Amino acid sequence: DQQVKQNSPSLSVQEGRISILNCDYTNSMFDYFLWYKKYPAEGPTFLISISSIKDKNEDGRFTVFLNKSAKHLSLHIVPSQPGDSAVYFCAASEASGGSYIPTFGRGTSLIVHP
Amino acid sequence: DAMVIQNPRYQVTQFGKPVTLSCSQTLNHNVMYWYQQKSSQAPKLLFHYYDKDFNNEADTPDNFQSRRPNTSFCFLDIRSPGLGDTAMYLCATSEGSEAFFGQGTRLTVV
Numbered sequence: 247d248q249q250v251k252q253n254s255p256s257l258s259v260q261e262g263r264i265s266i267l268n269c270d271y272t273n274s275m276f277d278y279f280l281w282y283k284k285y286p287a288e289g290p291t292f293l294i295s296i297s298s299i300k301d302k303n304e305d306g307r308f309t310v311f312l313n314k315s316a317k318h319l320s321l322h323i324v325p326s327q328p329g330d331s332a333v334y335f336c337a338a339s340e341a342s343g344g345s346y347i348p349t350f351g352r353g354t355s356l357i358v359h360p
Numbered sequence: 361d362a363m364v365i366q367n368p369r370y371q372v373t374q375f376g377k378p379v380t381l382s383c384s385q386t387l388n389h390n391v392m393y394w395y396q397q398k399s400s401q402a403p404k405l406l407f408h409y410y411d412k413d414f415n416n417e418a419d420t421p422d423n424f425q426s427r428r429p430n431t432s433f434c435f436l437d438i439r440s441p442g443l444g445d446t447a448m449y450l451c452a453t454s455e456g457s458e459a460f461f462g463q464g465t466r467l468t469v470v
Contacts, residue, residue, distance in 0.1 A: 248402065255400070278457045289364070289450055289461035290403075333401070339457065345391045345410050346457040350402040 249273045250338050252351035259358050265323040267354050269336030272317065276338035278346055281310060281321045284333045284353070293334070295319070326358045366451050366462035373441055373469055381436040381465045383451030390432040393459065394426060395450040400422050403450055423432065439467045 282290035337348035395403040
């Protein structure tokens with residue numbers, strides 16, 4: 247019973263174009279959302295996050311959009327670069343006993359072609 | 361500047377032979393987690409510590425145990441590994457809402 251779903255296992259984009267990675271969640275108690283990036287043979291690294299009180303957060307080329315009513319978030323990368331090629335994990339969390347425990351999606355493998 | 365360090369990076373163990381994976385952190389975070397990630401699946405939380413308070417996920421097999429002797433170190437013990445325990449094991453720490461991950465230990469049970 248996946249609470250965080252990334253329905254696209256892979257995405258292929260041309261360099262310079264926009265990459266849009268999507269994520270859906272089912273638990274309405276989630277109040278913090280994160281995107282992690284993972285290269286082969288490395289652990290996930292934090293990319294960008296958004297609180298449930300916002301609908302957009304931007305950091306350079308990366309923007310995350312949150313639609314709470316649809317329980318949907320997306321990560322936009324503009325412009326995409328070959329170095330962005332990696333697996334992107336969506337994660338959602340709720341406060342539990344003073345800590346936030348991330349629940350992850352399966353990931354989307356992004357390939358950016360030169 | 362490694363902040364969350366997992367050892368070993370790769371581990372091969374025999375079916376049924378106990379194995380221990382280790383994780384250390386230099387961040388002094390009070391929360392430490394262990395996740396299991398099988399191929400093409402989402403990382404699955406096994407358990408986490410909030411300081412010394414241990415929290416086990418309901419569906420974590422009894423075969424998996426954990427120890428946190430101090431703030432910096434956390435261990436994952438698999439008492440009798442089965443072939444289905446072959447996976448990447450990820451350790452993470454957090455102080456707030458962002459988790460910091462180690463590079464993972466790829467465990468293969470043969």
